[in-house]
Amino acid sequence: MTESQIKSQVKESVEAVRAQKPLAPSITNTVTINFVANAQLAVGGSAAMVYLPDEGEFVSEVGSAVxxxxxxxxxxxxxxxPRTAKxxxxxxxxxxxxxxxIGIGSLRTKLLAGFKEFPPSIVRGNASEVIALAKLWGIELSTSSQGPKGVDTVDSVNDAENAAKALAKYINEKRGGLGGAVAVSGIEDLVTDGENVVYSKGGSHFMEKITGSGCSLGGVCAVYAGVASPFIAALTATQIYNLAGKRAEAKVNAPASFQVAFLDELYLASAEDVANNPFELK
Amino acid sequence: MTESQIKSQVKESVEAVRAQKPLAPSITNTVTINFVANAQLAVGGSAAMVYLPDEGEFVSEVGSAVxxxxxxxxxxxxxxxPRTAKxxxxxxxxxxxxxxxIGIGSLRTKLLAGFKEFPPSIVRGNASEVIALAKLWGIELSTSSQGPKGVDTVDSVNDAENAAKALAKYINEKRGGLGGAVAVSGIEDLVTDGENVVYSKGGSHFMEKITGSGCSLGGVCAVYAGVASPFIAALTATQIYNLAGKRAEAKVNAPASFQVAFLDELYLASAEDVANNPFELK
Amino acid sequence: MTESQIKSQVKESVEAVRAQKPLAPSITNTVTINFVANAQLAVGGSAAMVYLPDEGEFVSEVGSAVxxxxxxxxxxxxxxxPRTAKxxxxxxxxxxxxxxxIGIGSLRTKLLAGFKEFPPSIVRGNASEVIALAKLWGIELSTSSQGPKGVDTVDSVNDAENAAKALAKYINEKRGGLGGAVAVSGIEDLVTDGENVVYSKGGSHFMEKITGSGCSLGGVCAVYAGVASPFIAALTATQIYNLAGKRAEAKVNAPASFQVAFLDELYLASAEDVANNPFELK
Incomplete structure (x- = not known):
């Protein structure tokens, strides 16, 4: 893809979500569940959260993406x-x-390992999480990478590039060519479909001072995945996050004000500005 | 009831809550549980959230309303x-x-159906939810109405008027004349006790851009139901929401700022202004 | 300890947390879990929330304090x-x-009673909760005190002084001299290690108008307990809360704005100012 093709598709995704309000249901953690829902609404999507097996299946049927x-x-x-993923x-x-x-507790490990059979179209995580998932799924990497590190990232986004590309390729293949993408969050954010690799710029140092900037980015990826390919969805979400983060940071001096300003900027960002947020196509 | 009687009782409810701080415990969803509690506190009530059966029974005993x-x-x-409702x-x-x-999953359907035997004094929902509940309870309606639609509303408040009145009457009868009310949220909000029908005006288009405006309205209905009849409680909550929503919207240009301003306005609203928020008695 | 020793250690705690970002994992309620995490991040710590038994054990191993x-x-x-506490x-x-x-439901009572064998290093509660816990653990008090009262406090901080000192002494003894502290929240906040008793001043009347000011204070105590003794940790958390609360109140006129301003002030407070926030050493 060319830079100009990417920009055009990102712009279309932003507009399509605002026009169609796609429903992107979640099974997500209790810490940031409210932030996830509000971020999904702010970009123009719809939210619904469930926990039970048959509800996971139901929302998979009625949702645009999960x-x-x-x-x-x-x-x-x-x-x-497992039932929802299947x-x-x-x-x-x-x-x-x-x-x-990833790496905390036996149930989490078992379930994350099990997703190898019914993989997501997009994986969103920090560098350590993405590397750990590739290892858990036994995906062979061309460079050495480190093991699970718990909730805090220690690897850099660059370190995860090979794991991200390998994961995206595996996903695409396993899903019969329907596409796959991996978004790695860091100072700059990497988004890849296994072939194209984009580094998206912007964001804010306050992102790490509020809980849920990563979780809610995942939820917003799902919103865009209701109207676009996994790669464009992951990139659109990453671009709007970096844009809104940068704009919000310019207005505040502390994290709680930042969170409010950030959600506001998600809502206010124009499709044009999201597409033109600085990124680098490798 | 006359318009002037209604205003006077709404005013008294606002004042009584601020004076008595009634405890209105909840069993509520994890998405908006924080918003529910903060809205209950903002209007002057007290909050307590539980999940376990014996805790539901306990808070039913110590709470003013649930x-x-x-x-x-x-x-x-x-x-x-079921144990809490009973x-x-x-x-x-x-x-x-x-x-x-309503309509998502077998457990939810079973439990909502079961409430027919031990009905709430107030039902708060959007038009589709209220119609779906009336159908689930087998309450005969004079006009045709539609079935469950999941989390998003598709029916208009007007469409739900018959269902709302029928539900309120059923509730009142089943509870031995203790009163019953239904509040239907929409562009204008309908509140009825089966006889009186009020349309309350105001609110904000941002209400749909934040998660939990409906859920927290339900929690605030419970706070007022600790000091007033179901009808007046549902109406007072609806009136303070419409007033605060309108005032908050005038101060902001995006949803996260709106949520902060809205909670602030719930706290700041005078009893007089809540009573005088525009409404129409049919 | 002298006032000057206390100030110096409080200052060091604030600085150490900002330098080391200690991980303070939680098993905490769904109402205020987001506020807990954001408060922990605002003061410079790291957060991770879990529910499952082996995850509780795992985070006990990797966390600085829980x-x-x-x-x-x-x-x-x-x-x-029980497994996490053990x-x-x-x-x-x-x-x-x-x-x-405390006092609501059989499981809660059983688990809180069980903590007597594997006690925490810090208990954080309001006066009624602290008195109730001392009674539940059968700790003999020199003055009469009241029983469980549910979620709302009715006893004053002064009333709980004996219970707090007795609890702190019990904890220290049971933990083989590793220290123990109790923080009692109220108009003024009491912090004791069983010997020293400090009353910390400041805060805001808005603290009671938002949910989670107490819960998040507990989470922040855990952050400081990752770098300091139980007594200094509890006192540092209490001091930064009282400072930030007072500063935030000066900027706002309603509770939702207060919460945003309060979290911001936690982030902005200097170590010097936290140490010098007014307190009284009895």
Whole structure:
């Protein structure tokens, strides 16, 4: 893809979401669930959160795309997550996985490992999480990479480029060519479909001073995945986050004000500005 | 009731809550639970949230009124919701039901159907939810109405008037004449006790751009139901929401700022202004 | 300890947290979980929330200190809370207990009673909760005190002084001299290690108009407990809360704006100012 093609498709995604209000249901953690929903609404999508197995299947059917975030595990997830992922796979629907906390606890590990069979169309995580997921799925990487590190990132976005590309290729293949993408969050954010690699710029140092900037980015990826390919969806979400983050930071001097300003800027950002937010196509 | 009687009772409710700080415990969804609690505190009430069966019974005994919101179902709700509703019924305490997500999943359907035997004093929902609940309870309506539609409303408030009146009458009868009310949220909000029908005006288009404006309205209905009849409680909550929404909208240009301003205005609104917020008595 | 020693250690705690970003994982209620995490981040710590038994044990191992808040009980807590407390005890790690809702429900009572064997290093609660916990643990008090009162405080901070000192002494003894502290929240806040008693001043009347000011204080105690003794940790958290609360109140006229301003002030407060926030050493 060319830079100009990418910009044009990002712009269309922003506009399509505002026109269609796609429903992007979530099974997500209790810490940032409210932020996820409000971010989804701010960009123009619709939200619905569930926990139970048959509800996960139901929302997979009625939703445009789905978001699964492994943040706070409940016992019922043992049934809900596999059944939801399987149904999404059968329906060939886009869904986004945030493997947050990978490496913590046996149930989380088992469920994240199980997603290899019914993979998401988009993985959104920090560098350490993306590397850890590739390892958990036994995906061979051309460079050495590190193991699970818990909730905090220690690897850099660059370190995760190979893992991200390999994961995206695996997803695309397993989903029969329906596309796959991985978004790695960091100082600059990497988005790849296995072939194209984009580094998106902007954001704010306050992103790390509020909980849920990553989780809500995953939820917003799902909103755009209701109207666009996994790659364009992940990139559009990343671009609007970097734009809104930069704009919000310019207005405030502390994190709670930042969060309010950031959500406001998600709502106010024009499609044009999101498409033109600085990025680099490698 | 006359318009002037209504105004006078709404004013008294606002004042009574601020004087008495009634405790209105909730079993509510994890998405908007924080917003519910903060809205209850902002209008002058007290909040307490629980999930377990014996805790639902306990707070039914110590609370002034209770709020049950079916948003995010947990397995333990299979026991908690029926036992809490039954205890509230036996205690003849007011409680508010928000049947959000009606039509999603087997447990939710079973529990919402079961409330027919131990009905709430107030039902708060959008038009589609209110119509769906009336159908689920097999309440005969004079006009045709549509079935469950999930979390998003598609029917208009007008469409739900017959269902709302029928539900309110059923509730009042089943509760032995203790009163019943239904509040239907929309562009204008309908509140009825089965006889009187009021359309309350105001609010904001930002209400749909934040998650939980409906859920938190239900929680605030429960606060007022601790000091007033179901009808006056539902109307007072609706009036203060419409007033605060309108005032907040005038101060901001985006949804996250709106949410902060809205909660502030709930706290700042005078009893007089809440009573005088525009409404129409049909 | 002298006033000047206390100030110096409080200042060091504030600085150490900002330098080390200690991870303070939580098992906490769904109402205020987001506020807890954001407050922990605002003062410079790291957050991670879990529910499952093996995850509680895991985060006890990797965290600097842990926070357990009994606000909203889930069935899985029957296993998670005792196993986590036991592991923390064995690891001799600091952890903070907020016995919120003490007296509500059989599981909560059983689990809170069980913590007597594997006690936290810090108890954070209002006066009624602290008195109730001392009674539940059968700790003999020199003055009469009242029983469980649910979520709302009715006793004054002064009333709880004996209970707080007795609890702190018990904790220290049971933990083999590793220290113990109790923080009692009220108009003025009491912090004691069983010997020293400090009354910290400031705060805001808006603290009671938002949900989670107490819960998040507990989470912030855990952050400081990752770098300081239980007594200094509890006092540093209390001091920064009183400073930020007072500063935030001066800027706003309503509770939602207050919450945003309060979190901002937690982030902005200098170590010097936290140490010099008015307090009285009895």
């Amino acid at each position: 978001y699964i975030n492994a943040g706070t595990m409940f016992p019922v997830y043992e049934e809900s997550l 149904r999404l796979f059968e329906l060939k629907k886009n869904w986004v996985l945030d493997p947050v906390g | 709020y049950i919101n079916a948003g995010t179902m947990f397995p333990v709700y299979e026991e908690s919701l 205890r509230l019924f036996e205690l003849k305490k007011n409680w508010v039901l928000d049947p959000v997500g | 926070y357990i808040n009994a606000g909203t009980m889930f069935p899985v807590y029957e296993e998670s809370l 592991r923390l005890f064995e690891l001799k790690k600091n952890w903070v207990l907020d016995p919120v809702g």
